[in-house]
Amino acid sequence: MPDITLPDGSTRSFDNPVSGLEIAASIGPGLAKAALVISVDGELWDLSRPIETDAAISIVTAKDDAGLEVLRHDTAHLMAEAVKELYPDTQVTIGPAIENGFYYDFARTEPFTPDDLVAIEARMAEIVKRDEEITREVWPREKAVEFFKQAGEHYKAEIIAGIPGDEDITLYRQGDFIDLCRGPHLPSTGRIGAFKLTKIAGAYWRGNSDNEMLQRIYGTAWATEKDLKAYLHRLEEAEKRDHRRLGREMNLFHLQQEAMGMVFWHPHGWRLYRTVQTYMRQRLDAAGYVEVKTPELIDRSLWEASGHWEKFREHMFTTEAEERVLALKPMNCPGHVQIFRQGIKSYRDLPLRMAEFGACHRYEPSGALHGLMRVRGFVQDDAHIFCTDDQITPETEDFCDLLMSIYRDFGFEQVRVNFADRPAVRVGADDVWDRAEEALLEAVKGTGLEVQHTPGEGAFYGPKLEFVLRDAIGRDWQCGTLQVDFVLPERLDATYVGEDGERHRPVMLHRAILGSLERFLGILIEHYAGRFPLWLAPRQVVVATITADSDGYAGEVLARLRAAGLNAEADLRNEKIGYKVREHSVAKVPAILAVGAREAEGETVAMRRLGVKEQEILALDEAVDRLQKEAAGPLARTT
């Protein structure tokens, strides 16, 4: 005789155990039709499952995130059913819902082909039409294991073995397809929405590279055809802003196999790079950092002392000279400790904020390389703050302020922080880790930033904060980091003299704001889709002539722009103005100044800004002045 409490607080009494579908129907036929699953005291249940005791419920539809997730999970099952029908020798393994869709991992000798995907998708549509009822069954563990073994589904049998003994083994049946699954699921396959299979990929069983590789099929699934279309459109738009594509189109950089994972920066790209670096240098100077430069090639012994040789040897490029092994630095910290160790440091020297645009090399696995986002040679906006325990909190707070201000200047407003604590493989004693973790947490509390805990994700030498920014199309990128390190100062014997006249160990804070400049530029390119604000744009202004009669005046305009420190070019080609405007708009030049007889006559320019259809006639002085102010960028605004 359950009393059912609805989300609005009202209560309905039922004489007998009642199913979600019956409750939905009692509220209204529209809801019964839209219902996918039911939330019972916060737990998602199948609509058909009888509710026997009092409960607070809500009906979940495809409008809820949870409903969409169930829909996607069901689409994964639908795909598995289609695959089993078409390729009965295939073993099914796991198939969860993921962001925007789902995947399912299969074990099969033959690889799936793109043509197979088409066939599977067609079969899935058929099964939706069949509208097979999806039913939940609880099986005894032994029977389930036996069943899957007999069916040749050895992965499923293995999964059951890993399910804790006190949990029910639930199977879901739809048509002739039975799958081990926790659920919940929709009432029938007919409720599944719009979907599309997107890609085939390899994936290791249980995510472990020692295990065999399975075939993963990815798909996307939505409540409606319209949502699916919108998603596919978003993907196309994202592709258009791919930094590798824009890098080529805007002639910013290239990569080639003779220097895999290392960037050839072209003049425009390098100008962008320098703009970012110059900006950062000024911000660091203003924030009390000292800049240094340390060797890129350092003897193995230093890497052994720092601990890197033991842990990261395979990821370091090495060379030999004079019968010594030298390694290209994968990071800057040991070098910075060497500078710290020169002379005797006093507590009065702390905090010492030592920055370097450090050129690092890491031997990344070939499969990991990805445009500018994952490279083997890169420059970090790296710095190490040598400080006392007591200074960790204020230094971290100052760092967070600096970082937020810099992200904002680059056009990123949304930032979160991950707090990552001790990983399984690490150096240093546990009590040292306790102190480090506590200090970081305490420091970050004062920043007001949203903090997420990611256990076990810390660096091998200390816990860290990871700063994640969100770009213009909602993607998250981890860029900034701040890591407490009690270990390296000890290993490399860094000391300072305290007020008491005794030697003490400084704490090191490893910190970066942009991370790898290469990667950050990749993110910036995608964030702005190549349409940079004027201060960042590598090509700022083009002066385009209407006819050759105006070449002389265009030269004057160009000289004025350049004198004002702007990057300006003249387009004197024998082309129509429409052609020039189109070409420079496509090239994403922020400002086009058209000049013809009228402009030459009145000392004016016709300014057209990127993305704006209308032109504006301005006095030359006014145009130069405006562009110059705008191009000065955020540094001019803050001082």
Added chain:
RNA sequence: GCCGCCGUAGCUCAGUGGUAGAGCGCGCCCUUGGUAAGGGCGAGGUCGAAAGUUCGAUUCUUUCCGGCGGCACCA
């Protein structure tokens, strides 16, 4: 590194067991045109590399290299 797909002109791509094509771009010529492509002509490719099958391979097979998508890795 692992699995799959792909590799034809600077770019985007078509095509064929008998040594190749389009559009854009590039060069020259005509056009001097007022805001997202004016017209004509032309140059440009050992079809990723090597080996094999074949009378003949860019096309079929194998291996390698690279790119892409995932997985694993990411101090």
